[in-house]
Amino acid sequence: MKDSKKILSENKVSITNPRIIVLESLLENRNPITVDELQSKLKNKVAKSTLYRVLNDLKNIKVLNEFTTPENATVVELIFEDETHHHHLFCSDCGEIIDIQMAANFEKTLSKEIKRIEKKFNFTIEDHRLELFGTCTDLCKNCN
Amino acid sequence: MKDSKKILSENKVSITNPRIIVLESLLENRNPITVDELQSKLKNKVAKSTLYRVLNDLKNIKVLNEFTTPENATVVELIFEDETHHHHLFCSDCGEIIDIQMAANFEKTLSKEIKRIEKKFNFTIEDHRLELFGTCTDLCKNCN
DNA sequence: TTAAAAAATGAGAATTATTCTCATTTATTC
DNA sequence: GAATAAATGAGAATAATTCTCATTTTTTAA
Incomplete structure (x- = not known):
């Protein structure tokens, strides 16, 4: 199908x-x-x-x-x-949005930190979102 | 003044x-x-x-x-x-938004990871935002 | 397989958040 | 303190999203 x-x-x-x-x-x-x-x-x-x-x-x-x-x-x-959790990178010049994969060890540290926050605030955290904002140094494909 | x-x-x-x-x-x-x-x-x-x-x-x-x-x-x-960079925790039950401070060692790991991403994508990253979504286990002050 | 019931669609009206316009008021400059 | 520049209020305009409802499509189950 x-x-x-x-x-x-x-x-x-x-x-x-x-x-x-x-x-x-x-x-x-x-x-x-x-x-x-x-x-x-x-x-x-x-x-x-x-x-x-x-x-x-x-x-x-x-x-x-x-x-x-x-x-x-x-x-x-x-x-x-097939895709694992990913984050987004926004170019403020051209508006392009790039999917990014963070390094595995970073994700591990993030998970641990999230567990700490859950305890501290007595929260159940179901999801998170990390967004990076900037500009491409070389012009990215839509920047010109 | x-x-x-x-x-x-x-x-x-x-x-x-x-x-x-x-x-x-x-x-x-x-x-x-x-x-x-x-x-x-x-x-x-x-x-x-x-x-x-x-x-x-x-x-x-x-x-x-x-x-x-x-x-x-x-x-x-x-x-x-006087405040350092902070992030937000959203309660989907009551809509409350809580300012959270991540642990210093987490922020350090995040900075490093951001530097890696900057190189990898040839980007200058100016800002980032991390948001956590969930629900308070005990009812939070607006939940009742 | 087909008739009845349930769910989804199209078209455009309604709603909501935000921006714009422009005549008037307020702040700054010199 | 007069002239110039900037900001404001009121409401109209715009844009994204949701809603309404008559019609069409899909599903169910006999």
Whole structure:
């Protein structure tokens, strides 16, 4: 079965055209994309209101991650099964968003620190997000 | 000189009533506050458009930090001179936002890792943000 | 396989947060 | 203290997201 349909059926949500179209589009490249860009890409294929609904559905079944750029654009990206937790690097020159993997030993230290915070504040921490902001020294691929 | 006026004059922006009112309000308690709450607090004292302008001014002179909750509410908090870099803990039950200080050795490891990322991606990283999401095990002060 | 029930969609209206406009007021300069 | 520059208030404009509801599509289960 095609990936998009598989994702939907595995998560017990009904298989509909808009959902397939949105998923295919997100599967095409593994990069984060702004909702705005996605909307342009799918113009005349999926209604705006449906796009937002589908994105919500995908968030609910936890195959989609949503976050906000420093410029307040909403960005989405599929969560791939084979990928480990990753973070984001934002270029303030060109707006590019780069997925980054932190070194294993850093992640270990972070986990330990999170456990300490959980105890200290009597919290159950379910998720975390680390974002780095800066500019590419050489021009990055969109900077020119 | 009062703190609010001092902040403005030190940063060479003109001293006006709305700026003083907003600053006093933020100085009152050191906790993050949503723009929405701030707006209610200052109703009939500062026009909505002015509030947004003042917040922008404060961001520009780098005494105000702005970020977004997982529920997409915009939150602001003053940056106090005496405080070191801190992060945020969000309770998804009651919406409370808690300022947290990470252990010094964690911050050291993070700095090193950031340097590694800078080299790897040829980036100059100017800032970073670490956010933790979860729920308080005991009910936190707003949860009940 | 098909009829009935449930869920999802499209189109555009409604809502909400933020920015903009512009005439008036306030602050700064010299 | 007059002239100039900057900031404000009020509400209109904009933009992103959610909502409404009549219609279409999908699922269920006989």
